[in-house]
Amino acid sequence: MRSRMDDVKSYAPSAVVGQVMMGAVVAEVMESRNPKFKAGDTVTARQGWQLYSVSDGRDMAVMDPSAAPLPWYLGLLGGGGTTAWVGLFDIGKAKAGETVVVSAASGSVGSVVGQLAKLHGCRVVGIAGGPEKCGYCVDDLGFDACIDYKANGMLANLQAATPKGVDVYFDNVGGEILDAVLTRMNPHSRIPLCGTISQYDKTEPYGIRNFRSFLVNRILLQDFVMTDYREEGQRAQPWLLQAVKDGKLKYRVSVAEGLAAAPEAFLGMLKGRNFGKQVVKLS
Numbered sequence: 001m002r003s004r005m006d007d008v009k010s011y012a013p014s015a016v017v018g019q020v021m022m023g024a025v026v027a028e029v030m031e032s033r034n035p036k037f038k039a040g041d042t043v044t045a046r047q048g049w050q051l052y053s054v055s056d057g058r059d060m061a062v063m064d065p066s067a068a069p070l071p072w073y074l075g076l077l078g079g080g081g082t083t084a085w086v087g088l089f090d091i092g093k094a095k096a097g098e099t100v101v102v103s104a105a106s107g108s109v110g111s112v113v114g115q116l117a118k119l120h121g122c123r124v125v126g127i128a129g130g131p132e133k134c135g136y137c138v139d140d141l142g143f144d145a146c147i148d149y150k151a152n153g154m155l156a157n158l159q160a161a162t163p164k165g166v167d168v169y170f171d172n173v174g175g176e177i178l179d180a181v182l183t184r185m186n187p188h189s190r191i192p193l194c195g196t197i198s199q200y201d202k203t204e205p206y207g208i209r210n211f212r213s214f215l216v217n218r219i220l221l222q223d224f225v226m227t228d229y230r231e232e233g234q235r236a237q238p239w240l241l242q243a244v245k246d247g248k249l250k251y252r253v254s255v256a257e258g259l260a261a262a263p264e265a266f267l268g269m270l271k272g273r274n275f276g277k278q279v280v281k282l283s
């Protein structure tokens, strides 16, 4: 959504002033002439920031509202969970026994990355802003360690938390944190580049200093965008749903009330004021 707000080349078309802002929703079907849906169904859809909309049924799916809290279908059981899965396993090729580091660790994608990596037998180190978010990652989500990048000594703390170096760095933020983690990467390690949130508002992008680490360590960095990985994401969904039903995955959401609160909630998310997946309850 943030990249849509700039009039520059991106993987998604720019938003047009005066048109509805795109975004995923959980919604109720009011009326239907499509046999796949009936009034009263709860669905996920890409209908954007609006109370009512008309759909031809493409990109819409009926979900079970009793299986999990509704906002989870926008995160853990939607884009957040599938992004975590694809980045960690299809791109990052994480293996049991390896060390996985993930940034924006308490957020929608990062919190699932860390939990999946733990279930897979990896050592997991999160990077997050502030003691509360780091405490949540370790105490509630079961990460082995979490580095508060806003506190002093970030690099020394990262070194101490990754005694065997880093095999997979799941990057959600780019910038200085990516630069710091580059100093800890192991030979033949992988960096699934999921996002660069620290750079989205910057007019002068951060220049990576430790670039040489790519050559020295033969690091594979691969960016990925989920629109290119629909099939892989769909394959992950039943597993994620079952894991939720089995109580294996935890998830947290921040809820803003009302459409008028959406812009402030969005700005807050970019500044880390959200805790877990940020959603807006429209009605």
Ligand SMILES: NC(=O)c1ccc[n+]([C@@H]2O[C@H](COP(=O)([O-])OP(=O)(O)OC[C@H]3O[C@@H](n4cnc5c(N)ncnc54)[C@H](OP(=O)(O)O)[C@@H]3O)[C@@H](O)[C@H]2O)c1
Residues within 6 Å of the ligand: 079, 080, 083, 104, 105, 106, 107, 108, 109, 110, 127, 128, 129, 130, 133, 172, 173, 177, 193, 194, 195, 196, 197, 198, 199, 224, 225, 226, 227, 269, 270, 271, 272, 273, 274, 275, 276, 277, 278
């Ligand atoms: N490739 C894809 O297809 C795909 C799909 C979904 C999401 N994404 C990307 O994945 C990333 C995470 O998305 P999300 O939805 O899970 O968001 P999120 O983690 O729930 O929320 C964003 C978090 O980013 C952190 N952050 C903001 N500014 C930062 C900075 N300057 N330095 C370090 N951290 C900063 C904040 O956490 P702290 O308080 O810990 O700083 C904030 O809570 C984003 O970059 C997003 O664009 C990519």
